Amino acid sequence: MGAQSSSVEGAHVVVVGGGFGGVAAAQQLKSLRLDFTLIDMRDAFHHNVAALRASVQTGFAQRTFIPYTETFGGHFVQGRVKRVDTDRQVVVLEGGRVQAADSVLVVGGGSTGVEMAAEIKTEYPDKKVVLIHSRIGLADPELLPSVRQEAKEVLLQKGVELLLGHKVSDLTELQLNVTQKNTVVTTDKGERLTTDLIICCTGLKINSAAYASSFSGSLADNGALKVNAHLQVQGFSNVFAVGDCADVNEPKMAYHAGLHAGVAVTNIANSLSGKELTSYRTGNVTMLLAMGYNDGVGQFNGLKLPRCLVAFGKSRDLLLWKSWREMEQKQP
Template identity: 30%
Template sequence: MSVVSQPNTKVYNILIIGGSKGGVTLARELEQAASHLPVRITILEKREAYFHTVGALRAVVHKDVAKKLWIPYSNLFRNTGRYGHTVVQGVLTRVFPFHVEYASADSPVNFLPFDYLVLATGSSYPAPAKMCSFTVSQGIETSMRYYQKIREAARILVIGGGPVGVELAGEIATEYPEKRVILVHNQSKLFLDEYKDSFRDKALEELKGLGVQVILNEKVVIPDEKALDPNLGSRILRTASGRAIESDLQFNCTGITVDARYMHSLSDNVSQLVDPYKGQIRVRLTLQVRDPRFPHIFAIGDCNDHPCFKLGIHAAGQGRMTARNLRRLIEHDVSHQRRDLARMAPLKLEEYRDKSNLMTVSIGPYRGVTQSRFGLVLGNWYSRIFLPSKAMAVDTRWKDLHADRVTASWLQDDL
């Protein structure tokens, strides 16, 4: 259906909270899909530049990678002149039915209106796998701090045998084969039970081939008063069974968390909107929030409770589907020359049903293991030939965001 906007047609404000994989994919797809519609796209993002999380662990062993992972948003939109698509830096604090509040460097309380809202706020994870820094300089400094600590340490403990722990151990062991790298996991095999044993066994084989000491069926006890910090230096940590492990540097590669407290302002019954245990936003398969009062609010990626695995490929897929659904909703609004939330209910929207446990884990720049959508397990040859494991797809991401390296002043700085 093609709808040509009229000069006096209402401009629809599409507000996307979060400028990472899901949010950026949605914005780019929507700009193209809704180019014939009166749409203004705004991204509210806490960081001043896009952070390419895929390369975060490579950056702590190769210092020249860190600054390349930060990509400016300045050229994200290809046509900003018509309705003023833009990226605003700020931290979301509260959501209301037709506007949000956010904090910025200039003011603790700011407002952004919306006709449709998409929450793509992602998840948090212990550094250095995900970056909590809001500025490029702070982010690069964080990567460099871990880089230096790894260089200085002789014994490095990695707690957690999921994708992050396996990848980090592989990166360190590949770059520093002389160091003792210890990975401790609390299950009998690496990764989750949902993955094939051959995939889990292959990852273990690759780690051992790099000289990583893998300890399974043990849980490291981290004292509350002395959480892991790269500045703590040498220490002895014990497992739940009493086993002592001495190391000079420790990494916590467990504990993904979702913070959706900004939803508390939307309803008195917040448990209807947010899972009280996981902190994820409750959504339908259409990715609209489950509360029938708010069919114009969506949540995509890690922050929602869709049953798919929380992977970048699903965040991007949900972003693309939501762009198509938003186009349909706005076309419906324009064609009826009115906006009525009650009229949205009969519309048939796409549903996200992809629950595949596809997984690719790089174990250093030359090794890796993949479980395909069809359950086929692929080893190092796939990583070497088909995956951008040496470059971590950095150049591809710069291209995707239409980013100009000349405008990224940090690329010129010496590390």
């Protein structure tokens, strides 16, 4: 989010949330020498693209957290945003166990569920892994049909069992992400499964706690902020939304969050200097799915990529090197 003033010297930009979009925005504000503050409730950026592997590979998790202070120094403030006072233009602050399970049920066959099932089966090939999905097609519908089919083939090759066209009928009554031997799960079509661990990957829930009260008139049904072509929040010229909280019709991805940040920061700078604002335009979908450390499927600008290229480009370390580089730190 950006606070607009009549001059560059008098402007101070507040970035709420240190995810991919927030960090990209902060880095660009830093390079433009615009005054800013990055606020996040954690003390480190979480490269959550690698979170799935961190949940199955011992020792991997520590590499996915990159300290904010070493990158942004005094421009970083740790805290939870309580509300945004748009009148005064101020932000008010408030002071997985896989190893023990012999069988795992992954609920949800979108991109996250597909990657999760592949990670588990790659790291623990002897465990029984079942993926249940309410639709017949796996992964994001924005992907090419050939890419979605290839994701299905990779899962089957790895030994993941697929139960497609089924919904878990009692999901709210089940314990998730906790090993509980011989848990019985039923589907809406009467199928009964027995598993030791249930991992839910059924979709993104947007955390709107920081802004819902201040921007109630600008909220979409899913809690995201409605934005115009310049990524300005509906009804505000000096507030921008990027990443998951921006109501843009495209897959929620780190890659897109970075693109949002570039447009938002450019428009903050342009608004301060009186230049014309630029627009964000969605293009052909680019998406890479890591299917364990040794395989992957994906597409770039609408063109299907060879599996070996995705494995080399993303799956080996899940782009951790990129986040460490952008945070201007050396990976341990």
